[in-house]
Amino acid sequence: MLTRQRKELLLKILREDGQIVAKTLSEKLGLSEDTIRRDLRELAKEGLLERVHGGALPASPAMGNFAQRQQISADCKPAIGRAAAAMVRPGQVVFIDGGTTAVQVARHLPRDLRAVVVTHSPSVAVELAEHPTVEVIMIGGRLFKHSIVGVGAATMEAIAQIRADIFFMGVCSLHPQAGITTGDYEEGCVKRAISAASLRTVVLASPEKLDTAAPFQTVPLAQVSAIVVNAGVDEALLAPYRGMGIAITLAT
The missing domain is CATH 3.40.50.1360 (Rossmann fold)
Structure with missing residues (x-):
């Protein structure tokens, strides 16, 4: 799975489930936990989600001016x-x-x-x-x-x-x-x-x-x-x- 495809999938899961647990998702998708965590870090830098311990939550839209x-x-x-x-x-x-x-x-x-x-x-x-x-x-x-x-x-x-x-x-x-x-x-x-x-x-x-x-x-x-x-x-x-x-x- 390409990086772009993984990230799109992660955002889709986050929208549907309201959270991502890296360990659980790595087992479900057959991907390494390190790969998922790296993708989550990059998505967080883009402001698309908020990293938390063990996974991610939706980012607040109230971060604008x-x-x-x-x-x-x-x-x-x-x-x-x-x-x-x-x-x-x-x-x-x-x-x-x-x-x-x-x-x-x-x-x-x-x-x-x-x-x-x-x-x-x-x-x-x-x-x-x-x-x-x-x-x-x-x-x-x-x-x-x-x-x-x-x-x-x-x-x-x-x-x-x-x-x-x-x-x-x-x-x-x-x-x-x-x-x-x-x-x-x-x-x-x-x-x-x-x-x-x-x-x-x-x-x-x-x-x-x-x-x-x-x-x-x-x-x-x-x-x-x-x-x-x-x-x-x-x-x-x-x-x-x-x-x-x-x-x-x-x-x-």
Whole structure:
């Protein structure tokens, strides 16, 4: 089998099965495990999949820039934002992450809500600039242009001074085995710090994020209180999280 044919077959299997286990596949196809691993490494370099221990998972489509991501699942994100915003109670301190779905949370906060919103996202802060009764605390730092959020030492220092009631976390990828992952190491560190400083972490997961993986870990699934997804998502994708005791909110 030619290299091109092998790679096309691997991508076909990944689309159909949702994962590749190198050892199992080598036995099934009669190919050496080293050959399959080499092909997977090359496909990962092309951004066509994400290498994980023992095999591969689908790569997240949410690795593009902010403008590109605004076009992905654009019709799904307002519902997630509305469902998440309904979780906020008057008087709470709320941390809203960066990202296109997180902006929708800010956009759907009730106009009469009195609360404090902390964010390291200029996009979220601007969205709330005209909100009459929400106090906005803007955290600075070096601008990570991919997600339009602050990162770095100054950001981490500011996060350490805050205790939030709830953290609405945007994600790049969500998978029951790989966990919550992102494409940038430093952004992962910031998300982890915010989660540790919050009583509850609620994950905002539009459909394209489910069952995909990215290179860097953020927070363990054990630290997640709830996941907000769109109604109509295949229950088989959600069952593993329910089994972990994570609440699932279906956004309509």
